[in-house]
Amino acid sequence: MTNLLELKGISKTFPGVKALSNVNINLRAGEVLGLCGENGAGKSTLMKILTGIYTADAGGEIWLNGEQVQVQNPNHARDLGLSIIHQELNIIPDLTVAQNLYIGRPGSHTGSFISDAKLVKSARELFARLNMDIDPTAYCRDLPVARLQMVEIARALSFDSRILVMDEPTAALTTRETETLFGLIRNFVTPETGLIYISHRMPEIEEITDRVSVLRDGEYVGTVNTKETEMREVISLMVGREVPADARPKTSPVSDEVVLRVSDLSTRKLLKDISFEVRKGEIFGFAGLMGAGRTEVARCVFGADHRVSGDIEINGRKTSIHSARDAVRAGIGYLSEDRKRYGLLLEQDIKFNSVLTSMETFSVASVLQGRKIAREAEEYVDKLRTRTPSVNQLLRNLSGGNQQKVIIAKWLIRDSEVLIFDEPTRGIDVGAKEEIYELLEELAAQGKAIIVISSELPEVLRLSHRIAVMAHGRIIGTLTNEEATQENIMELATVGQTEANGEVA
Numbered sequence: 001m002t003n004l005l006e007l008k009g010i011s012k013t014f015p016g017v018k019a020l021s022n023v024n025i026n027l028r029a030g031e032v033l034g035l036c037g038e039n040g041a042g043k044s045t046l047m048k049i050l051t052g053i054y055t056a057d058a059g060g061e062i063w064l065n066g067e068q069v070q071v072q073n074p075n076h077a078r079d080l081g082l083s084i085i086h087q088e089l090n091i092i093p094d095l096t097v098a099q100n101l102y103i104g105r106p107g108s109h110t111g112s113f114i115s116d117a118k119l120v121k122s123a124r125e126l127f128a129r130l131n132m133d134i135d136p137t138a139y140c141r142d143l144p145v146a147r148l149q150m151v152e153i154a155r156a157l158s159f160d161s162r163i164l165v166m167d168e169p170t171a172a173l174t175t176r177e178t179e180t181l182f183g184l185i186r187n188f189v190t191p192e193t194g195l196i197y198i199s200h201r202m203p204e205i206e207e208i209t210d211r212v213s214v215l216r217d218g219e220y221v222g223t224v225n226t227k228e229t230e231m232r233e234v235i236s237l238m239v240g241r242e243v244p245a246d247a248r249p250k251t252s253p254v255s256d257e258v259v260l261r262v263s264d265l266s267t268r269k270l271l272k273d274i275s276f277e278v279r280k281g282e283i284f285g286f287a288g289l290m291g292a293g294r295t296e297v298a299r300c301v302f303g304a305d306h307r308v309s310g311d312i313e314i315n316g317r318k319t320s321i322h323s324a325r326d327a328v329r330a331g332i333g334y335l336s337e338d339r340k341r342y343g344l345l346l347e348q349d350i351k352f353n354s355v356l357t358s359m360e361t362f363s364v365a366s367v368l369q370g371r372k373i374a375r376e377a378e379e380y381v382d383k384l385r386t387r388t389p390s391v392n393q394l395l396r397n398l399s400g401g402n403q404q405k406v407i408i409a410k411w412l413i414r415d416s417e418v419l420i421f422d423e424p425t426r427g428i429d430v431g432a433k434e435e436i437y438e439l440l441e442e443l444a445a446q447g448k449a450i451i452v453i454s455s456e457l458p459e460v461l462r463l464s465h466r467i468a469v470m471a472h473g474r475i476i477g478t479l480t481n482e483e484a485t486q487e488n489i490m491e492l493a494t495v496g497q498t499e500a501n502g503e504v505a
Contacts, residue, residue: 002028002029002065003026003027003028003029003063003066004027004028004029004064004065004162004163004193004194005026005027005050005062005063005064005163005194006024006025006026006027006061006062006063007023007024007025007026007046007049007050007060007061007062007063008024008060008061008062008063009022009023009024009059009060009061010022010023010024010046010049010056010060010061010062011023011056011057011059011060012042012045012046012049012054012056012057012060013057014397015389017388017389018218019042019045019218020042020045020046020049020056020218020219021218021219022219022220023042023046023215023218023219023220024220025046025213025220025223027163027194027196028194028210028211029191029192029193029194030189030190030191030192030193030194031189031194031195031210031211032185032189032194032195032196032197032208032209032210033194033195033196033197033209033210033211033212033213034197034198034199034205034208034209034211034212034213034226035047035196035197035198035212035213035215036198036199036200036205036212036213036214036215036234036237036238037214037215037216037221037238038216038238038239038431038432040217040387040399040401040402041215041216041217041218041238042215042217042218042219043167043198043215044086044087044167044198044399044400046215047084047165047167047196047198048084049062049071050062050071050077050082050084050165051071051074051077051082051083051084051165052071052072052073052074052075052076052077052082053074064080064081064163078159078161081161081162081163082161082162082163082165083156083159083161083163083164083165084156084164084165084166084167085152085153085156085164085165085166085167085169086152086167087167087168087171087198087400088340088400089145089148089149089152089340090152091140091148091151091152092140093139093140093141094139094140094141095139095140096116096119096120096136096137096138096139096140097123097134097135097136097137097138097139097140097143097151098116098119098120098122098123098136098137099114099116099119100140100151100155101119101122101123101126101136101151101154101155101158102119102122102123102158119136120136120137123136124136126154126157126158127154130154130157130184131180131183132150132154132180134147134150134151134154144291145337145338146173146174146177149169149170149171149173150173150177152169153166153169153181153184157184157188161193162192162193162194163193163194163195163196164188164193164194164195164196165195165196165198166185166195166196166197166198167198168198168199168200168400169181169197169199170199170201170204171423171426174289174455175289178204182207182208185197185208197209200401200428200430200433201456202231202234202235202430203231205226205231205234206226206231209226210225210226210227211223211224211225211226212224212226212229212234214234214237214238216237216238216239216240221237221238222237224237235430235431238430238431239430239431248461248462248481254279254280254281254282254465255279255280255281255282255447256279257279257280258277258278258279258280258313258316259278259279259280259314259315259417259418259449260277260278260301260312260313260314260332260418260449260451261276261277261311261312261313261316262274262275262276262277262297262301262310262311262312262313263275263310263311263312263313264309264310264311265297265300265301265307265309265310265311265312266307266308266309266310267296267300267305267306267307267308267473268306268308270293270296270472270473271293271296271297271300271307271473271474272473272474273310273474274293274297274300274310274473274474274475275475276468276475276478278418278449278450278451279449280447280448280449281444281445281446281447281448281449282444282449282450282465282466283440283441283444283450283451283452283463283464283465284449284450284451284452284464284465284466284467284468285451285452285453285454285460285463285464285466285467285468286298286451286452286453286454286460286467286468286470287454287457287460287467287468287469287470287489287493288469288470288471288476288493289471289493289494292470292471292472292473292493293470293472293473293474294422294453294470295337295422295453296473297453297470298334298420298422298451298453299334301321301327301332301420302321302324302327302332302334302420303321303322303323303324303325303326303327304324304334306322314330314331314332314417314418315417328357328414328416331416331417331418332416332417332418332419332420333357333411333414333416333418333419333420334411334420334422335407335408335411335419335420335421335422335424336422337422337423337426337453339400339403339404339407339426340403343403343407343410344395344403344406344407345395346394346395346396347394347395347396348394348395349391349392349393349394349395350377350381350386350388350390350391350392350393350395350398350406351370351373351374351377351391351392352373353395353406353407353410354373354376354377354380354391354406354409354410354413355373355376355377355410355413356410357410357411357413357414358410358413358414362376374391376413377391377409378391380409380412380413381409383409383439384405384408384409384435384436384439385405385432385435386398386402386405386406386409387399387402388402400426401428401432404424404425404426404428405428405432405436408421408424408436408439412443416448417448417449418448418449418450418451419443419448419449419450419451420450420451420453421440421450421451421452421453422453423453423454423455424436424440424452424454425454425456425459433459437462437463440452440463441463452464457486457489457490458486460484460489461481461484461485461486464481464484465480465481466478466479466480466481467479467480467481467484467489469489469492469493470493471492471493471494476492476493477492479492
């Protein structure tokens, strides 16, 4: 089979860190190549070199269809037939979907003016071709993360590229949307095209790829044929060790002491009479289909969204929470599913982001104690195995998974009594996931009350002592971990689409 693409001897050094060292991979015409590795292994850096965002160190070569090319910049890459869907969204919130799709592209202007009518018409035709139900006139600031991800995918496919790179494209997608994406991938791949698929979700790698290439610590480890290889072997190549599968939470008894009690919580748009309680030392999971209201519950409890009725009690005392500041003062920490928008200051370093919610602890007479902050940040870099040359590294220079670890550190340093984790391992590799799971179990053992919201049912089952299943803004049922299976969780979630009443406990 002809090599559509060859990367030879690719190296890349940033200040203080060797990101890639003499990496060689190839993509065959007509295949989907999986690219796997832990956070910081160099996957995204390699793809940014391919698509002209970074320049490789001297000696690296890129070959397309047997010809060596020098990719000058992203526009040149697209001219060569190379497109990428990045792990982090590149969306301008205050523009419409159509404007984001075609910004800066030929054909979007009439004379000296941008023609919104042309953009909307082109967007409707594109979405019809891709079988996507998205309103081109909607403002991106009003769309959930999953919809924004589909806009990114549509934009990349609109370039009619020969080689497409997808970096964690399903991180925010529902099961149905993931199936739609896989259909698009299969339609894209022809004897003249190829696709590189980066994901930490091994079932996806197993389903959609033909071969898998693995990077570890910036070096090429090997390539295997997907159909001939068990995924645990790929994971071992990635992390250099065995990772346990199908584990369930430890069976140590949970206290009867209720730390968080939510009663009859409702919002104007979605949530209806949400009631639940989380006990000391308990991990309480939320499951459900996209749009069921899981994130809305978290945002409402944290004061980010307004509630029209309902009470919140912490340790038996009714608490007045009207803003995120009120929630933090009451002892609630919240890790958002959209870390880039709500969780981090990307132009600040690890030290600053780590103590962002605890500034008063690290200041004397309004002056920050730099050494104390550095020591605390370094402790959590070690504890969470965050890949960084130092705590002085800017957040924008970290991989997505390592950015996630800094957010977790922020709330651990704050030492909140109630911790809400919305998609806690989004963009985090399988090896680091297990470390996060162990950390959450350790926090529960210390008496923290923890809420976990996840689109990955194995993750909910791996962590949660009890699981609330939501549909259409209501809790349809609450299951103990012993009762819960992926099948009965999905049954509750799908039945709840049409019959959102009653509670099974």
